[in-house]
Amino acid sequence: MNPDPLFTADLIGMPILSLLIFLPLAWTLLLLLLCDDRAVRVVALAGAVLELILSLVMLVSLRPETAGMQFVEQASWMSSLNVHYLLGIDGIAALFPPLTALLFCAVILASWTSIQFMPRLYFALLLALEGVTMGVFCALDLVLFFLFWELTLVPIYFLISLWGIGPERRFAATKYTLFMLTGGVPLLFGMILLGVHHAGVAGGGFSFDYRVLLEQPLPAEVQTAVFLLLFFGFAVKAPLFPFHTWLPTVLKEGPVGLSALLAGLKLGVFGILRFALPLAPSAARDSFWLIAMLGLFGVLYGALVALRQSNLRKMLAFSSISHAGLVIAGLAAMNIQGIQGAIFQLANFAIVAGGLMLMAGFLHHRLGSTDVASLGGLAQPLPRFTAFFLLLGMASIGLPGTNGFVAELLILLGVLHASPSLAAVALLGVILGAAYFLGFFRHTFLGPVTQPAAASAMDLRPRELLIVSVMGLLVLTGGLFPSLVQNVTASAANAWVIQMAMHGETRSISPLNHRK
Numbered sequence: 431m432n433p434d435p436l437f438t439a440d441l442i443g444m445p446i447l448s449l450l451i452f453l454p455l456a457w458t459l460l461l462l463l464l465c466d467d468r469a470v471r472v473v474a475l476a477g478a479v480l481e482l483i484l485s486l487v488m489l490v491s492l493r494p495e496t497a498g499m500q501f502v503e504q505a506s507w508m509s510s511l512n513v514h515y516l517l518g519i520d521g522i523a524a525l526f527p528p529l530t531a532l533l534f535c536a537v538i539l540a541s542w543t544s545i546q547f548m549p550r551l552y553f554a555l556l557l558a559l560e561g562v563t564m565g566v567f568c569a570l571d572l573v574l575f576f577l578f579w580e581l582t583l584v585p586i587y588f589l590i591s592l593w594g595i596g597p598e599r600r601f602a603a604t605k606y607t608l609f610m611l612t613g614g615v616p617l618l619f620g621m622i623l624l625g626v627h628h629a630g631v632a633g634g635g636f637s638f639d640y641r642v643l644l645e646q647p648l649p650a651e652v653q654t655a656v657f658l659l660l661f662f663g664f665a666v667k668a669p670l671f672p673f674h675t676w677l678p679t680v681l682k683e684g685p686v687g688l689s690a691l692l693a694g695l696k697l698g699v700f701g702i703l704r705f706a707l708p709l710a711p712s713a714a715r716d717s718f719w720l721i722a723m724l725g726l727f728g729v730l731y732g733a734l735v736a737l738r739q740s741n742l743r744k745m746l747a748f749s750s751i752s753h754a755g756l757v758i759a760g761l762a763a764m765n766i767q768g769i770q771g772a773i774f775q776l777a778n779f780a781i782v783a784g785g786l787m788l789m790a791g792f793l794h795h796r797l798g799s800t801d802v803a804s805l806g807g808l809a810q811p812l813p814r815f816t817a818f819f820l821l822l823g824m825a826s827i828g829l830p831g832t833n834g835f836v837a838e839l840l841i842l843l844g845v846l847h848a849s850p851s852l853a854a855v856a857l858l859g860v861i862l863g864a865a866y867f868l869g870f871f872r873h874t875f876l877g878p879v880t881q882p883a884a885a886s887a888m889d890l891r892p893r894e895l896l897i898v899s900v901m902g903l904l905v906l907t908g909g910l911f912p913s914l915v916q917n918v919t920a921s922a923a924n925a926w927v928i929q930m931a932m933h934g935e936t937r938s939i940s941p942l943n944h945r946k
Contacts, residue, residue, distance in 0.1 A: 445503050446488050447517040447568045450527055451578075453481055454561035461554040474553035475538050481560065482531035492524050494918050497925035499570065499641065507574070511625075512636045516571040521922030522703065522773060525915065526567045526695075529780035533694050534560045536897045537687035540788050544686070544795050545593060552593055555585040556687070566697055572621040572638040572705075579617070582697070583610050589688045595794065596683030602676075603684075609676040613666030617701075620659030624709065627652055643709055644929065650712065657710035657717065664706055667698030668754050671728045678747040686791025689743065693750045694784025696776055699757050703772065707761060711930045714764070721762035722845070722852050728755025729859030736866040742790045742800035745870055749826065750783055752863060759856055760841035764930050768844025769923045774915055775837035778908065782825045782834060785901035789819050792894055796887045802873050806880030814890045816875050818898040823871060825905045827864040833908025836915075 457477035464470050492500060499518030507515045519527070538556065545552050562585075565578030590603035624643055625636040637643065648656060666673040681689040707714045714721070732752025739745035753775065760772035792815070793808075794800050809816040825832035828839070838860060846853035879885045890898065908915060 446484060446491075447501050447503055447519060447564075449484055450481065450488065450531075450564045451517075451561050451568065453477065453484065454557040454564070458554045458558045458561070461550055461557065464550060467549050470550045470553055471538070471542055474557060475535070477557055478531065478535045478538050478560070481564075482528065482535055485528040485531045488519070489524055489528050489918070492519075492521070492918065494521055495921055497521070497921040502570075507571075511573075511638075513573045513638055514571050515574060516639060517568045517574075518570045518641075519568055520925075521919045522926065523567050523700075524918055525773070525777045526700065526780075527564055529777055530560065530563055530567070530695060532900070533691060533780045533784045536784070536788060536901070537690055539893050539897055540690070540791060541685075541687045542893060544791070547593065552589070555589055559585040559589070559691070563695065563697070567700070570640040572624065572640065572643075574638075575640075575705075576614075576618060576621060579697070579701075580614055583607055586688065586692075590680060590684040593685040593688075594683045595685060598679070599683045601683070602679045606676050606680050609666055609673070613663045613673070613698075615663070616659040617663035620656050620663065623652065623656055623659070624648075640705070640709075648710060648712075653710040653713035654716075657706060657713035660706035660709065661702060661714075661717075661721070664698045664701035665724070668696060668702065668758070669698065669751065670724055670755065670758060671731050671751070674728070674732075674751045677751060678744050681747040681750075681787070682741065682743050686788065686794060690784040690787040690791070693746060693787045694780040696754055696757070696779055699754055699761075699772075699776060702758065703761055703769075703776075707764075708926060708929050715930065718762055718764070718848070722759055722849070725755045725758030725760075725762060726852060726855045726859065728752065729759065729856060730862065731755075733859050733862035733866060737862065737869065739866075739870075740802045742793065742802075742805070742870065742874070743787070745866065746783070746786055746790060749863065749866065750779075752859060753779070753783070753826070756838070756841055756856060756859060759852065760844050763841075763844035763848040764927065765844050765847055766923060766927050767840050767847065769926055770916060770919055771837050771840025771842075771844055773919050773923065774833070774840060774908075774912070777915060778825070778833050778837050781901050781904045781908075782822050785822045785898060786819070786826065788897060789815070789822070792890070797881070797883050802870070804881050805874040805884065807876070807878045808884055808887075809875040810879055811885055811887050812889045814895065815898075818890070818902055819875070820871065821902050821905060822898075823867050825909070827867050828860060831909045832905050833912070833915075834905075835909055836912040 461470055461474060464473060499520050502518040505515045507513050559582060562578045562581040569575035569578055587603050587607050591600045594602060625638050628637040628646055629635050669677050729752050732748045732755060736745050736748035757772045757775050760768040790800050797804050825834040828834040842853055842856055845856050
């Protein structure tokens with residue numbers, strides 16, 4: 431494949447993907463030069479809003495009927511290893527930069543008054559994290575992707591250890607870092623194996639170009655090794671059971687803004703969708719039952735543990751594990767309904783899971799706790815808060831009319847087409863999800879006010895109302911007009927399904943044949 435010209439930008443005429451990555455990083459340096467705390471907050475928000483505008487320009491300029499990569503930018507980086515600075519985006523990934531930028535804007539607004547300790551460094555780390563996260567979604571060279579992937583560890587470690595709200599925040603930061611470093615080892619070996627195999631077969635040296643590797647068939651034994659290395663490496667960050675234990679710890683001990691980002695941006699699941707399955711399609715199809723059972727076990731495990739939680743943040747953590755498992759089950763189906771539902775649900779995480787976690791932070795800021803014992807009867811003093819929390823919660827359990835319903839329906843249809851018995855398990859997980867949320871809502875918001883601090887708590891402030899209003903509007907828009915999302919993803923999702931079918935060997939177990 432001939433390399434693309436440097437910084438091809440399609441309809442836009444500028445390297446917009448590079449701007450999405452490096453604008454927040456440049457803004458980080460600008461923040462470090464400021465001294466006034468209020469100026470730091472204003473400048474950080476301005477940078478996040480500019481990033482949101484750029485990402486929306488990218489999305490509007492996307493040609494959804496084109497299944498391939500768009501806005502491709504390429505430049506030589508490490509020529510001796512044939513490693514390139516290579517960016518591109520398609521319909522599968524196009525929704526995630528705008529939603530990521532939106533969630534970072536919400537986190538900055540939510541942290542406006544709650545962060546008093548070293549705000550300049552806090553907001554600088556947030557923007558640095560935003561930049562490298564954009565790189566994860568846009569990178570098409572595996573080495574470049576791995577660089578961005580590992581760079582997310584640095585700001586996250588310091589955000590947890592310095593601004594965490596729990597007494598074990600430093601333990602949580604260390605635990606997260608060790609888990610991610612451990613998960614990075616199989617990822618690196620899988621990517622090296624792909625590059626070395628290409629050098630041996632093509633005879634033209636290493637290649638880590640995602641587009642080239644998609645076209646390079648792998649022998650069965652190499653596919654199996656690549657798939658297992660990539661899948662389990664990404665599973666740590668997803669997180670999937672049994673690699674999930676870091677998430678409840680971090681979401682309970684870490685700062686609320688970062689907790690919202692970790693709950694709302696499922697980079698590990700995106701990695702499975704983008705790399706693990708299409709780069710080893712035959713092995714992935716052979717591993718249908720492994721993928722589906724791990725996903726569905728996570729659905730049931732997360733829901734059952736969430737039922738027993740008395741802390742809102744921990745309940746949301748196990749809810750996140752359950753919903754991530756459902757997305758994995760949708761991917762395992764490897765049909766158009768499953769893949770579109772999985773992408774839809776991944777997009778929903780930024781709105782629903784991120785919004786609920788931010789609202790949990792609003793409660794903690796007011797009451798100093800998110801335990802049920804401190805939260806009874808909140809509907810009376812906090813009616814607006816209660817209404818928006820209920821709306822986002824209804825989206826998380828898939829109420830018709832919300833974005834969660836469309837995503838879960840597509841996933842269930844995809845899993846049903848692959849295996850009716852597995853679809854029944856997935857449906858049970860959805861029912862359990864409704865049980866734990868409605869039970870927690872009843873204990874937390876209904877009935878008499880049990881704590882004096884709750885009785886005098888202030889309802890949503892204008893800044894907070896803006897955040898939840900935008901999230902609520904997106905919940906209803908996605909639920910009532912799902913074609914807005916599906917039109918963006920349809921061509922790329924179809925190409926993904928065809929890629930899995932064409933490159934799967936005939937001896938592979940096809941999900942479409944599990945009913946036979």
